[in-house]
Amino acid sequence: MSKVLVIGYGNTLRGDDAAGVQAAELIAKRHPEIVCVCLHQLVPELSEQIAEFDVVFFIDAQKDITQPNVRLVAPSIEADQSRTHFISPESLLALSQQLYQHVPAKAYIVGIPASQFEFSEKLSVQTDSAMHECIELVDRMILETQQMA
Amino acid sequence: MSKTITLAPVTRIEGHAKITIQLDDNNDVIDARFHVNEFRGFEKFTEGRLLWEMPGITSRICGICPASHLLTSAKAGDDILAVEIPETAEKLRRLLTLAQWLQSHALSFFHLSAPDFLLGFDSNPATRNVFGLIAADKEFTKRGIRLRKYGQEIIEILGGRRIHTPWTVPGGVREPLDPTKKDYMLGWIPEAKETVGLALDALKKIHKKYAKEIPEFGNFRSLLVGLVSKDGGLEYYDGLLRIKDGNGNTIADKLDPRKYFEYFGEAVEPWSYLKFPYYKPLDYPDGMYRVGPLARVNICDYIETPMAEAERKVFKALSGNVGVVNNSFYYHYARCIEMLFAVEKIEMLLKDPALLGTNIRAQASVNRPEGVGCTEAPRGVLFHHYKVNKDGVILKANLIIATAQNNIAMNRTVRQIAAHFIDGKKGKITEGILNRVEAGIRCYDPCLSCSTHALGQMPLHIELVSASGEVLDEVQR
Numbered sequence: 001m002s003k004v005l006v007i008g009y010g011n012t013l014r015g016d017d018a019a020g021v022q023a024a025e026l027i028a029k030r031h032p033e034i035v036c037v038c039l040h041q042l043v044p045e046l047s048e049q050i051a052e053f054d055v056v057f058f059i060d061a062q063k064d065i066t067q068p069n070v071r072l073v074a075p076s077i078e079a080d081q082s083r084t085h086f087i088s089p090e091s092l093l094a095l096s097q098q099l100y101q102h103v104p105a106k107a108y109i110v111g112i113p114a115s116q117f118e119f120s121e122k123l124s125v126q127t128d129s130a131m132h133e134c135i136e137l138v139d140r141m142i143l144e145t146q147q148m149a
Numbered sequence: 150m151s152k153t154i155t156l157a158p159v160t161r162i163e164g165h166a167k168i169t170i171q172l173d174d175n176n177d178v179i180d181a182r183f184h185v186n187e188f189r190g191f192e193k194f195t196e197g198r199l200l201w202e203m204p205g206i207t208s209r210i211c212g213i214c215p216a217s218h219l220l221t222s223a224k225a226g227d228d229i230l231a232v233e234i235p236e237t238a239e240k241l242r243r244l245l246t247l248a249q250w251l252q253s254h255a256l257s258f259f260h261l262s263a264p265d266f267l268l269g270f271d272s273n274p275a276t277r278n279v280f281g282l283i284a285a286d287k288e289f290t291k292r293g294i295r296l297r298k299y300g301q302e303i304i305e306i307l308g309g310r311r312i313h314t315p316w317t318v319p320g321g322v323r324e325p326l327d328p329t330k331k332d333y334m335l336g337w338i339p340e341a342k343e344t345v346g347l348a349l350d351a352l353k354k355i356h357k358k359y360a361k362e363i364p365e366f367g368n369f370r371s372l373l374v375g376l377v378s379k380d381g382g383l384e385y386y387d388g389l390l391r392i393k394d395g396n397g398n399t400i401a402d403k404l405d406p407r408k409y410f411e412y413f414g415e416a417v418e419p420w421s422y423l424k425f426p427y428y429k430p431l432d433y434p435d436g437m438y439r440v441g442p443l444a445r446v447n448i449c450d451y452i453e454t455p456m457a458e459a460e461r462k463v464f465k466a467l468s469g470n471v472g473v474v475n476n477s478f479y480y481h482y483a484r485c486i487e488m489l490f491a492v493e494k495i496e497m498l499l500k501d502p503a504l505l506g507t508n509i510r511a512q513a514s515v516n517r518p519e520g521v522g523c524t525e526a527p528r529g530v531l532f533h534h535y536k537v538n539k540d541g542v543i544l545k546a547n548l549i550i551a552t553a554q555n556n557i558a559m560n561r562t563v564r565q566i567a568a569h570f571i572d573g574k575k576g577k578i579t580e581g582i583l584n585r586v587e588a589g590i591r592c593y594d595p596c597l598s599c600s601t602h603a604l605g606q607m608p609l610h611i612e613l614v615s616a617s618g619e620v621l622d623e624v625q626r
Contacts, residue, residue: 013209040212045298077280098283119194
C-alpha cells in the first residue's frame with residue numbers, strides 16, 4: 001500500500017486560514033491508516049518526514065482562488081522563500097530530494113478558497129463548504145492511490 | 150530633492166514588512182525605516198476568554214515560537230492564581246523553554262543566516278539560500294535541520310504534539326514526562342553538541358572573513374535588557390530583570406518583571422504598526438534597548454554550563470574595554486552560545502530524577518485580579534499581562550513581544566548599513582547591498598508573526614525614495 005502523508009497548515013486563530021488544518025484533522029478521522037500532520041506553517045525539518053512517503057498532500061487556505069483546487073506540485077528551488085520563517089511546498093520537496101534523495105512519487109497542493117482572515121476560530125460559510133469539497137476530493141484520491149497500489 | 154529606497158514583499162496576506170531608505174538632496178542616506186504594515190489586534194480578541202484557555206490560545210499566535218507564548222501565558226496564570234508550581238512542573242517547563250530556544254535558534258542560524266555567511270553576501274542570489282548551502286556543504290545543512298528537529302521533538306514529546314500544545318497551564322503542566330521517552334531525548338545529546346560545535350567553528354571563520362564589514366552591522370551603544378538568575382547567571386525561564394548600558398554599566402538590577410510597565414513605555418510612529426518600546430527613565434527614543442541573545446549573553450555574570458561558559462568568556466573578550474559587545478552582528482555568536490547552553494542544560498535536566506515526578510500541578514482559583522508572566526523567548530524577554538474578573542474571565546490582555554522591543558534598534562541597524570553601503574548618487578542598490586540590509590534585520594531574527602500576530606508569511610520589500618518622493622529603485626523578495 002502506498003504511504004500517504006497529509007499536511008494541513010495555517011493559523012487556526014485567523015478565520016479561514018485554519019481551513020487546511022481543519023481539513024487534515026477531518027481526513028485523519030476518516031483514514032486512521034495514513035499520517036496527517038497539522039502545522040501553523042511549513043518548516044524545514046518536514047523534509048525528512050516527506051522523504052519517507054509515496055504521496056503527499058499539502059492542504060492550505062488560498063485567497064486567490066474561487067473554487068477548490070488540486071494541482072500536482074514538483075520540487076523546485078525557484079519557488080524558494082526560505083529567507084523568512086516561511087517555506088513553500090515546492091522548496092520542502094526540493095529539500096527532501098537534495099538532502100534525503102527521495103521525494104514522493106506524487107505531491108499535490110490542495111487549495112481551499114478563503115477570504116476572511118480576521119481573528120476568529122470559525123471558518124466563513126463559503127470556506128467551510130469548500131473545505132468539505134476538498135476533503136471529498138482528497139478522500140477519493142487517497143482511495144484511488146490505495147486501490148492502484 | 151531627496152530619494153528613497155524601499156524593500157517590500159510579495160505575499161498572500163495583506164500585511165507585510167517594508168524598508169524605506171531616504172536620500173537627501175546630495176543623495177546621501179539620511180534615514181532608513183523598517184515598517185511593519187500588519188495590524189496587531191490579538192489582545193482584543195482574547196477579551197472574554199477564560200484564563201485557563203489563554204496558554205492554548207496565545208500559543209497559536211506563532212508557528213515558530215509557540216512554546217514561549219504557552220509558557221509566558223501559564224506564568225501569568227500562576228501569578229493570578231498566586232501559586233508556586235511544583236518542582237517537577239517547573240523543571241518540565243524549563244526543558245520546554247530550552248527546546249524552544251534550540252529549534253528557533255537552529256532555524257535562524259542554519260537556515261536563514263548561514264547562506265549569507267558561508268556563500269557570501271555578494272554570491273548569486275539565486276543560489277544564496279539553503280539549496281546553495283546544501284551544494285556547498287550538505288552535511289552541515291542536514292545537521293542544522295536535525296538540530297531544529299531535536300528541539301521540536303522535545304516539544305512534541307512533552308506536549309503530545311508538535312505545535313500549539315496546551316500542555317502548560319496556570320499552576321503547572323497537564324501531564325508528567327513519560328519515562329520511556331527520557332533516554333530517547335538523551336540519545337540526541339552527542340550529535341546536538343557536535344552540531345553546535347560545527348556552527349561555532351563556522352561562525353569564527355566568518356568573523357575573520359568579514360572583519361571589515363562587521364563593524365557596520367548595527368554597531369552602536371544601546372541599553373541591553375534581559376532576565377538573570379538571582380545570582381546573576383544566564384536565565385531563560387524565571388529571574389529578575391537587569392539593564393546594562395552600552396558602556397557595560399548596570400543601570401538597573403533585580404527589577405521585578407511583574408512591574409515591567411513601570412520601566413518600559415511603548416511609543417508609536419505613523420509609518421509602522423509595530424510599536425517602539427523604550428526604557429522610560431531615558432524616554433523615547435533615547436531609551437532604545439536590545440533584547441535577545443546579544444543582550445542575555447552580555448548582561449549575565451556567568452553561564453551555569455561549562456562549554457557555554459567558556460564560549461561566553463571568548464564572546465566577552467570581543468568587547469575590548471567597553472564591557473559589553475555592542476555590535477548586532479554578534480547576535481549570531483550569542484545565539485550559538487545559547488544553543489550550546491540549551492543542549493548542555495537539557496542534558497542536565499534529563500538526568501535530574503525530579504523531572505520524572507508526578508506532582509505537576511498546583512490547583513487554585515483566582516486570587517489576584519491581574520498577573521504578569523515573563524520568560525526569555527528565543528528573541529528576547531516576553532511579557533504577558535492579564536486582568537481578570539473573579540471567575541477568571543479575561544478583561545484586558547497586553548503582550549509585549551521581543552521583536553517589538555528590538556524595533557528601535559532594528560531601525561538604527563538598517564540606517565547604519567544603508568548609510569555605509571549605499572551610494573545614493575547611483576540611484577540604485579545592488580543586490581549585494583540589499584542583502585546586507587536584510588542581513589542586518591536577520592541579526593535580530595525578527596518574528597513578525599509574533600509581533601503583529603499575522604498569518605506567518607512575511608517577506609520583505611525595499612524602496613529607494615528621492616527627496617521629492619520619487620521611487621528610484623524597488624526590490625521585492
